[in-house]
Amino acid sequence: MEDTIAAISTSLGIGAISIIRVSGPESIDIVNKVFKGKNLKEVESHTINYGHIINNDLVVDEVLVSIMKAPKTFTKEDIVEINCHGGIATTQKVLELLLNNGCRLAEAGEFTKRAFLNGRIDLVEAEGIMDLIEAKTEKSRQLAINQVAGKVSNLIRNLRNEIIEILANIEVNIDYPEYEDIEVLTTEKIIPKINIIEEKIKKIIKESENGKLIKNGINTAIIGKPNVGKSSILNRLLNEEKAIVTNIAGTTRDIVEGQINIDGIILNVIDTAGIRKTEDIVEKIGVEKSINLINQADLVLYVLNNNEEFDQTDKEIIEKLKSKNHIIIINKNDLVSVLDKNKISSDNIISINTINEESIDILKNKIKEMFNLEQLETEDFTYLTNARSISILNKCLESIEQVKQAIDQNLPVDIIEIDIKEIWNLLGEIIGETYQEELIDQLFSQFCLGK
Amino acid sequence: MDYEIIVVGGGHAGCEAALAASRMHHRTLLITSNIKNIADMPCNPSIGGSAKGIVVREIDALGGEMGINADKSLIQIKMLNYKKGSAVQALRAQADKITYPKEMLNTLINQENLTILEAMVEDLIVEDNQCKGVVLENGKKIISQAVILTTGTYLKADIMVGDTRKREGPHGEKPSLHLSDNLRKLGFKIIRLKTGTPQRIDKKTVDFSKMQLELGDPTYHTFSFDYPPKYKIEEQVPCHLIYTNSKTHQIIKDNLNKASMYGGLTDITSVGPRYCPSIEDKIVRFADKERHQLFLEPESLYYDDLYLQGFSTSMPYDVQEQMVHSLSGLENAKILKYAYAIEYDAIMPTQLKQSLETKIIGNLFTAGQINGTSGYEEAAGQGLIAGINASLKLEGKEPLILKRNEAYIGVLIDDLVTKGIRDPYRLLTSRAEYRLLLRHDNADLRLREYGYQVGLIDEKRYQKFKEKQEKIKELQQLLKSNKITPTNQTLAYLEEIKTPLIKDGISLYDFLKRPEITIEHIKNFIDIPYSEDIIDQVIIQNKYEGYINKEIKEANKMIALEEKKIPSDIDYDKVNNLASEARQKLKEIRPTSIGQAIRISGVNPADISILSIYLKKEYANERK
CATH class of the missing domain: 1.10.10.1800 (tRNA uridine 5-carboxymethylaminomethyl modification enzyme MnmG/GidA)
Incomplete structure (x- = not known):
């Protein structure tokens, strides 16, 4: 059975609408998993359906979904096309979501290849694409390898080395159970090793996401209660850097409303209109809607007034920020301090005012520090920008979760190993190395065995 | 008297091949250079072990003999990895080196349709690339419809100790001098491999009080799915564990250049097994290790030799004496047989089909060490499959090919014919992708149906299994x-x-x-x-x-690719755009399916895409 593939099939310019095409036996199932609207499994073939793409109940984008069931489709497989409206970053997110739910990122020319293999296009056309596929796959493979060359691919290679040492140790315990001299790798010994690997993978994901943010801009929400100084901060950022607030043309339902350029880093400020018009976001739209804004953002600037009491609303919202990149800005530090800082549970607190010109630098530096920008600029940091690699890393984290569960359930080490091996194979996919023989070589070079 | 199938060699592969063929009602001739060496165990006195023990169960499930014979002759048995998961458990038995061959010979002698001949085979009768029989050393020809070669280490065997090299097989037996050259003339690529065996020590001269006791399990086990245990738990014979020490290591370092492999002999081109290094290899490669583990294993109840597992070497006799006497408990030990290394010819197994029939000569099958494997169990598993497939071929039926998700035997043969070998091949659980499916406990559920279909499992055993x-x-x-x-x-x-x-x-x-x-x-x-x-x-x-x-799902993906067949007459030169390394590998190995092609190293996903498209195109042309 073929797997189900997905890719963005419109060019990644600044178009109003991007289309993600999904093809394969599970395409309707997978899209249905992330779609809120009609049950796509039950709709007629060749229909267009309105709804939302959701991630853990949170709306990612408002979309139109075309369902085309086999065989009357381009590839002769079930095809789903998703019309996304939320701009490039959002489309990427939708694609990532599909990849995390079981799709594989299509290779160059793969839809066409399937169309041919399934007899949809004829030989003359096929001859034409032969060279194309050869050229493109080779090139894209090279490209993929080049892309991750350098620091990140070394990181992944090192990770794989750490994992293969664990694997070889487990294997040797299995294949040579009578060798008492060889360390027996028990689950207690695996846990700390796996934790280290998990931390490292998380770090790569985070840094890669940061890298991606640099490229695409950081979706930033500035929120806070009335009169805490949100628009003053925004204006300070704008004036100081002479950045321009523009509307991105053509987006029908823009969440990103303005861009601020700080030393080459782009902040896509979400809902600037809201900030400017009403000055009282939280009051007007309520906590629930603020949370919605938070969810769409890569960075949340939560503004507090130094001259006011810290209240329940603040507490609730800051609670929601825990898993997000966020900065708590205590504004108006030139006024008398009424706010009790001890009540704020966050490590990212800065204190500024908008009177003093230098004060805003504290904010800018904080943002830079947060996204590791210094490092990215100075060390020519190569990050995993493509959705495929990041979705593979996310799968690694899932497997790590499985490993931990299996350990919790006291499952034997060879069962636990199944998921560890999966992590090793997944990491190999990123850098294009997956070969069973490696493990066997390791086994013999790492341990002393024999008759 | 004419024969349908001739099996050349009476080792573990040969015995299984001959029994399978004769039990499938084909008149079979087993030719051995010495009847005394039938089912001989020239190296370790054990059957089974990790992965290998599961192979023995698979052989039993399919209707082979090794499991039953091991049960008849074991003097100690244990379940390895008992504390780990059921996927990796496997039996290992100490088999009596007198009883095991005796019982096997008995079975062979009493087998209908099977004749045993003592002779040396030096050539094959080949007409139109079909094997039609064998030529003996004395020039006599014996005609048959198929031949199975299971010659073990006997092709141009050289025994090496220190600076001496002698052309002889194990036990000083005469090796086959010309067969491998004749195979080369037929077009086979011949490779030279090497293995070794440690010393045998006189039990009466050992101080066991200084050693750690290694006992058999206190519960009953059998390899066979059908018959009850034939031993008594309390009568099992123990093994003993000892360690090398700094003195041993010093002796080896001081004499390193005397070992055949470290300069003693200068004409060595063969490749030894990575998993089975000599003691000098271990000391050189793992210099910081203070000690190495050794086992003393009883070879038989009927004589006093103890097998010194872990101490294989190609040092000269005098150095071996010093080395052995440096070990705790062996200070006064008498060496009954010295360790030696052995070099032999084998064929590159990529020249075989999955059925173990050779690609260039029809009706010629090979199994066991001639295919570059090591180990009694690996040999027996291949012998059984070769015997079954030679028989099926004569019957005009499709061969029995076990998939990687069905049996370790399937993993073994697929690895051999797809990847080829660099050093003698040993099965390891790590070679199996789906080992949770390939368990010790479910070998019958996986394979007995096949055994019944080919006719090696009788109605009675089959009914028991169905129940x-x-x-x-x-x-x-x-x-x-x-x-x-x-x-x-x-x-x-x-x-x-x-x-x-x-x-x-x-x-x-x-x-x-x-x-x-x-x-x-x-x-x-x-x-x-x-x-x-x-x-x-x-x-x-x-x-x-x-x-x-999860593993079944993965296996199904693999099976889907296996079902995409590549026609045997494909001309890879006509497939445009293949990378040159891929083209060369595909031409050499000639995979039968896309699934097999993917496992060839050097064939990349892009090549697979191109190949798939080419096949689709050619297929469409043929249809027109």
Whole structure:
């Protein structure tokens, strides 16, 4: 059975609408998993359906979904096309979501290849694409390898080395159970090793996401209660850097409303209109809607007034920020301090005012520090920008979760190993190395065995 | 008298091949250079081990002899990895080196359709690339319809000790001098391999008080699925564990250049097994290791030799004396046989089809060490498959090809014919992708049906197996159809055994999936009138269901690719755009399916895409 593939099939310019095409036996199932609207499994073939793409109940984008069931489709497989409206970053997110739910990122020319293999296009056309596929796959493979060359691919290679040492140790315990001299790798010994690997993978994901943010801009929400100084901060950022607030043309339902350029880093400020018009976001739209804004953002600037009491609303919202990149800005530090800082549970607190010109630098530096920008600029940091690699890393984290569960359930080490091996194979996919023989070589070079 | 199938060689591969062919009603001739060496165990006195023990179970499930014969001759047995998961458990037995060959010879002699001949084969009769029989050393020709070569290490064998090299096989036997050259003339690529065996020590001269005792299991085990154990637990013979020490290491370092492999002999081109290094290799490669583990294993109840596992070497005799005497407990030990290295010819196994028939000569099959493997079990598994497939070929039937998700034997043969070898091949559990499916306990469930279909499993054994299958289903059904509900009594019990309480009814089957729940807890709710092996099987399938399903899903992907066949007449030069390394590998190995092609190293996904498209195109052309 073929797997189900997905890719963005419109060019990644600044178009109003991007289309993600999904093809394969599970395409309707997978899209249905992330779609809120009609049950796509039950709709007629060749229909267009309105709804939302959701991630853990949170709306990612408002979309139109075309369902085309086999065989009357381009590839002769079930095809789903998703019309996304939320701009490039959002489309990427939708694609990532599909990849995390079981799709594989299509290779160059793969839809066409399937169309041919399934007899949809004829030989003359096929001859034409032969060279194309050869050229493109080779090139894209090279490209993929080049892309991750350098620091990140070394990181992944090192990770794989750490994992293969664990694997070889487990294997040797299995294949040579009578060798008492060889360390027996028990689950207690695996846990700390796996934790280290998990931390490292998380770090790569985070840094890669940061890298991606640099490229695409950081979706930033500035929120806070009335009169805490949100628009003053925004204006300070704008004036100081002479950045321009523009509307991105053509987006029908823009969440990103303005861009601020700080030393080459782009902040896509979400809902600037809201900030400017009403000055009282939280009051007007309520906590629930603020949370919605938070969810769409890569960075949340939560503004507090130094001259006011810290209240329940603040507490609730800051609670929601825990898993997000966020900065708590205590504004108006030139006024008398009424706010009790001890009540704020966050490590990212800065204190500024908008009177003093230098004060805003504290904010800018904080943002830079947060996204590791210094490092990215100075060390020519190569990050995993493509959705495929990041979705593979996310799968690694899932497997790590499985490993931990299996350990919790006291499952034997060879069962636990199944998921560890999966992590090793997944990491190999990123850098294009997956070969069973490696493990066997390791086994013999790492341990002393024999008759 | 003419024969349908000739088997050349009476080792573990040859015995299985000859028995399979004759049991499948083909007139079979087994030719051995010395009847005394039939089913000989020239190296370690054990059968089984990790992965290998599972192969023995597979042989038994298919109707081969090794498991039954090992059960008749074992003097100690244990379940390896008992504390680990059921996927990696495997039996290892110390087999008596007198009893094992004796019992096997008995079986061969009493087998209908089977004749044994003592002679040396030096050539094949080949007409139109079809093998039609063999030529003996004295020039005599014997005609047959198929030939199976299981020559072991006897092709141009050289025994090496220190700076001496002698052209002889194990036990000083005469090797075959011309067969490998004649194979080369037929077009086979011949490679030279090497292995070794350690010293044998006189039991009477050993001080066992200084050694750690290694006992057999206190529970009964058998390799065979059909017959009860033939040994007594309390009569098992122990092994002993000892270690090398700094003195041993110094002796080896001081004499390193005297070892055949370290300069003693300068004409060595053969490749030794990575998993089986000599003691000098271990000391050179793992210089920081202070000691190495050695086992003293009894070879037989009928003589005094102890096998010194882990001490294989090609040092000269005098150095071997010093080395052995440096070991604790062996200070005054008498060496009955010195360790030696052996070099021999083998054929590159990529020249074989999955059926073990050679690609260039029809009706010629090879099995065992001639194919570059090492180990009695690997040999026997191949011998069985070669015997079955030679027979099926004569019957005009499709060969039996075990997939990688069906048997370790399948993994072994696929590895050999797809990847080829660099050093003698040993099976390891790590070579199997789907080892949770390839368990010791379910070898019969995986393979007995095949054994029955080819005619190696008789009606009686088959019925017994069908009953077992039925009972497993019954018990699963019983557990699935019985529910527990949150009554006060049940809740109180759940609390007592410290498992989370239930809100709704739950089947006993799902309840059993909880890690802390055992069959004893289930027995609290219903009677389980089934034997232990049935219960174990149901428990394994229940507890590991998620993981098993994961592997089945992966295996199905592989099978789908295996079903995309590549026609045998494909001309890879006509496939445009293949990378040159891929083209060369594909031409050499000639995979039968896309699935096999993917496993060839050097063939990349892009090449597979191109090949798939080419096949589709050619197929379309043929249809027109």
